[in-house]
Amino acid sequence: MSAPHRLDRGHTDDLMTFLAASPTPYHAVANAAERLEKAGFRQVSETDAWDAETAGASASASGGKYVLRGGAIIAWYVPEGAAPHTPYRIVGAHTDSPNLRVKPLPDTGAHGWRQVAVEIYGGPLMNSWLDRDLGLAGRLTLRDGSTRLVNVDRPLLRVPQLAIHLDRAVSAEGLKLDKQRHLQPIWGLGDDVRDGDLIAFLEEESGLGAGQVTGWDLMTHSVEAPAYLGRDKELVAGPRMDNLLSVHAGVAALTAVAGGSELPYIPVLAAFDHEENGSQSDTGADGPLLGGVLERSVFARGGSYEDRARAFAGTVCLSSDTGHAVHPNYAERHDPTHHPRVNGGPILKVNVNNRYATDGSGRAVWAAACEKAGVPFQSFVSNNSMPCGTTIGPITAARHGIKTVDIGVAILSMHSVRELCGADDPHLLANALVAFLEG
Incomplete structure (x- = not known):
């Protein structure tokens, strides 16, 4: 049914656009939803009955649907005439990346510098955040309970590194960073640090009135744009490839197969938040979101618990996340017989x-x-002498009892503010996902 290499280098161009436009999980799912809408998918509300017309989309009818919750999105396409017990083919991914996130009391400073108080999210390569021009983006919650996305995508913050003259041992002993003391970014000058300054600034940036924002989920991001790299532009450098590269590929694959009338499975994209800190949230892979959506889809098409059990028993999930390409300067850290190349x-x-x-x-x-x-x-396995990382794969398999396979794209500099992949690997992944979803 599918032609080899349906997606080409243009997919990688589009990935770079997606990365730049998605500084937070909330922006990533909003951008994914926009692409799905253009492909004919319609949002279904979790608070509506799924056996009736809801928000212009029928959860019980055929066609493309999606559910948004915070920084997570579940999207699926029901072929015409699909039985309630039809199995699913799922591409799983996550929308979050390690970064610096704003604390509840963000306004701080010392010695004439105005700073923003941040927490460390996930496991970032902390040195990669030093001396970067950083923007600020995320989600604002207003007094009426509604939310507003904000993205200050220009140089606003910076975490300045200590000059070598004041740390002569750094070249010999390596950089040592204290997470509390050394990673608080500066964003201006002044001795009078006033509570509410940062939020007031973001209200003004967003065109909101003073005092309208009562809650926030804000995080920093590098404002340097993704770019091709190398003599022959064989590489791509950019932020948040772990794991927006897989989210983008999943959206492309799902929209490519949507409309197929002979699909033996129901294709699904499940992009979760909070993978980088354990997945235990209402929008994480260890939460009930995916199972609830899939079950309700079965029941909305007139299915029973038996149909649900049959559908799950025949379901397969590809957990797509980035992995480690062999590093030319640290080859001994890899398994000696498994050296994935970009x-x-x-x-x-x-x-x-x-x-x-x-x-x-x-x-x-x-x-x-x-x-x-x-x-x-290619195959990846960790060096036996080093601990192995993990993904949403084992969580998905254990929580839902569905066969799960871990795959992804090999990159360098994982968890850096700026990661590196091969320019061809994103579209190779996307084409493999198309074939998988088609069955």
Whole structure:
């Protein structure tokens, strides 16, 4: 059904646009929803009955639907005539990335500097946030309970590094950063630090009246744009590839297969928040969001609990997240026989201690999708002497009882403010996801 390499380098161009426009999980899902709407998908409200017309979309009818909750989005396409027990094919990803997030009392400072108080979210490479021009973006909650996205995408903040003259040992002993003392960004001058200054500034930036904002979820981001890199532009440098690269590929794949009338499965995109700190939230993979949406979809089409059980038993999820390409300066940190290379195609992640959910039967599903798409793939396994990271894969498998396979794109500088991937790997991943969703 699918042609090899349906998506090409233009997909990577579009990825760079998506990354730049998505400084927070809230912006990422808003941008994903906009792309889905253009492809004919319609939002369904969780508070409405799904067996009736809701917000212009029928949850019980065929076609494309999506649910938004905070920084998470679940989207699915129901082919015409799909039975209630039809299994799902799911692409799972996450929308969050490690960064610096604003505290409840954000206004601080010392010695004539005005600063913003931040917490460390996830596990960032902290040194990569030093001496960067940073913007500020996120979600504002207003007095009436509504929310407003804000994005100050210009140099606003900076975490200044200590000059080498005041830390002569740094070259020999390495940089040592205290998370509380050394990562608070500056954003101006003044000895009179007034509570409410930052929020008042954001109200003005957003065209809101003074005192309208009563809650906020704000985070910093580098304002440097994504860019091709290298002599032949074989590489892409940019922010938040972990894991907006997979979110973007999932949206592209889902919209590519939507409209197919002979799909044997119901294709789904599940992009969660809070993967970087354990996934335990109402919008995380360890929460009830995905299971609730899939179950309600079964019941909305007249299904029973038996239909739900049958659908889940035949479901497969690809947990798509970035992985580690072999590093030319640290090759000894990798497994000696598994050296994924950029532009070598997406990777299959394996860990026998279930840090990844892949098993032999899951590998076969992935291999079949890549073969159908004409896409090469590589295998990744951690060095036995080093702890292995994890993903939403094992959580999804255990929570919902569905077969899950961990895959992704190999990158360098994971968790840096600016990561690096091969320019061909994003569209190779997307084409493999198209073939997987088509079944």
